[in-house]
Amino acid sequence: MPAVDFRAEDFLGRIQAVVGERYVVTDASEIDHFATDHRGRYHGTALAIVRPGSTAEVSGVVKLCAEHGVAVTPQGGNTGLCGGATPLTNRPSILMRLDRLNRVREVSPIDDTITVEAGCVLADIQAAAAGVDRLFPLSLGAEGSCQIGGNISTNAGGIAVLRYGAMRSLVLGLEVVLADGSVFNGLRRLRKDNAGYDLKQLFIGAEGTLGIVTAAALKLSPAIKSRTVAMVQMASVEDALTLFERTRKTFGERISSFEIIGSSYMDFVLKYVANTSMPFEQKADWYVLIEAGEANTGADLAGAMEELLGPALEGGLVSDAIIAGSLAQEEALWRLRHGVTGEFKVAGKTMSHDTSVPVSCQPEFTQAVEKGVLEAYPDANVMMVGHIGDGNIHVVVLFPHERFADAAAFDAAADEIDAIIDDIAIGLGGSITAEHGVGTSYRKRMARTKDPFELALMRRVKAALDPDGLMNPEKIFLPTAH
């Protein structure tokens, strides 16, 4: 809680002394811009936008915030899908943008490591890795503008998790500014380190609620020199899993993506997304996109793909298949899969989900979701797309713009559909948020579906690291009465 004698102007003056006057922005329209989330669903506010230029400055700002009882919402590229980087508290707060911490501190190809500051844009890190003939494998729709600090704080997923794991698997070390402004310097570049608790794990996926990630030492992988991309069509999710099993036998860990697209999602993409066309003569219920790659230039991966898909075609497991013969064809196939948030807004009102279940439960999950949602809303367009190799299906339920009388009616329907999908996921041992995190959007649903003991344990961790609740307040957990 703020001190009784809190005066914003005194406080901001002290902040200016730390970061410089020009990096404390109090212009209302600029605050409004950055205090609105990527999807435009949340509109927050803050005393100021503060843009520190170094870890020491982050520390200095957070120390002042702790002293004055001011909350801090850290923000990277503001591309998150759950309102996790939007300042939505009624307490005095600042919005801390990390974009000026954008140095690549070190790249070491021998160590397969890169050490970067939190504000580095993901695509720039990918490029820095490629510059030393390495791969930084995290890849997702927003890679051109999202920042690595946000990727770490949300344990970002994307299209190569199957092979390389999510963000957590790529972090070797972290530097973090804690709630009292002290700096945890865990920026080690070690493959193995069992010297006590692995504290960095606490901050990965914590969405800035336990501290502010300022820098990270990340793992690189061998650059991919040979690649093959294919798309197939098939009748069922079961068949997709059978093909997944065969694909693992053929490619081992070299499968980097195994993605599924349902027919209504494919129809949507073909209708709304520019530069897309149907690669097959016939339609099918499901499409699978497969990518495999390896470090060795000599590998005949396309040949291996043919050996995989030939028998699958002959045996009727897949009804048609296309192996990309050029980079342009690879890109054309990937365009059918990639994120289409903007197009959803044009097409209607959507409710998006990010569910995971054990890989083998996906046939049951997809059937139960379609049945459950259509029983409640027969006019819903239930689209599915996702990372079937990871057990992570995104269900997108689309309605015409005019379907609901007002926002309240839409929200009520969304709550109902959320509950249908969440209950199916939880019943199968799944998660209601596989890769997007909790932020603001998923708090109520998490509170409803999570074991209360597990939630209480999370709050205990939060209290231990941020006793005054100043770090990204009111995210992940619903506010409790004080």
Place this chain on the structure above:
Amino acid sequence: MPAVDFRAEDFLGRIQAVVGERYVVTDASEIDHFATDHRGRYHGTALAIVRPGSTAEVSGVVKLCAEHGVAVTPQGGNTGLCGGATPLTNRPSILMRLDRLNRVREVSPIDDTITVEAGCVLADIQAAAAGVDRLFPLSLGAEGSCQIGGNISTNAGGIAVLRYGAMRSLVLGLEVVLADGSVFNGLRRLRKDNAGYDLKQLFIGAEGTLGIVTAAALKLSPAIKSRTVAMVQMASVEDALTLFERTRKTFGERISSFEIIGSSYMDFVLKYVANTSMPFEQKADWYVLIEAGEANTGADLAGAMEELLGPALEGGLVSDAIIAGSLAQEEALWRLRHGVTGEFKVAGKTMSHDTSVPVSCQPEFTQAVEKGVLEAYPDANVMMVGHIGDGNIHVVVLFPHERFADAAAFDAAADEIDAIIDDIAIGLGGSITAEHGVGTSYRKRMARTKDPFELALMRRVKAALDPDGLMNPEKIFLPTAH
């Protein structure tokens, strides 16, 4: 602290009512046996050995311990190298053996998961995975007797970390009994789950100080169908790293091991370890053992290995090379590398280290260690062996049995040599315990070398989860005055 009216017999009677009389062992010689660590360096004691048969029984026992103020030291196969599973506290305590929790609860090849109880022996889990044509990749010297709960609690490493990561990377979900006896049920089998803090990470590598792992959902990998094993000899650690770089280009993620053996370690093995013989005509300063494997039966990995090593031989990077032509030859090469703890005891007095540094720093590390130790102790036999692909070198310093007048003189020398090696490691951004953990042995060295702020943060986590300090007391941290 125990209640003032604590009576061991009343307490143990209540424990018997939970687990059954026969599973509460108070026989002094049996307690003595299990309260002595694997290396025979620590001799502890306990009120009793308690062997619960289920998670509910673990919970019941821990609840009673919390009520009576009795500490709990959990123990798996008792194969740890740091005295982490030895009850060494002066407080009333029990030694909890998890060996009766030894069920494989579920194996799912489609999901690539296996769900096991904490007392399952590692080799049995490997066998269960092989039974469904999968690989559970954790592999280490003690695999025939160590238990998975211990592997998880120590974040075990071993010989395949390069490819598959350490234990932490293999854990999808955990079930843990906390200090008050409550059960954290995080036994999910999901590849992706960002629903709040990833609490299981807290317990991996915490050595039982935050709770007792009772079960785990683990990741499986494709079974290895083609394999190649080679050994080469070379003049320097730099050359080994050059070969490592080329090996990564050739095999990508298919390298499962890249291990180094120094000449004096090789001499030691050839002299003391049964069934070993020198595979080369000449001696060399360093030997590297390489293993690559893949899921595809058709792969010509031996051919790829020849293409890798041929030019290396011609160019003089390696002075000799042997590619195993049979399983027997593969095993013979691996025998030169595997753990030799027993033989050390026969040969003399040893001081063993488990250091990691960034991969590129290993030439500097090995040279500085040899120089530093030999300057202080010119008669020392400084042997080196380790996982060079992970930056993890084990330095073993050997002296003749009669070298030190008494245990105190040995301990003083060990402290001095520890400090020499630790300072070099820390100076290079390394860790003084890469894969063995802290337990009892490394506490003093960790307290000396670790950032006090980081240590304090670890204690804060400990206090949040185990406020009364009943979980494996006096491990990881040196006791503080109360």
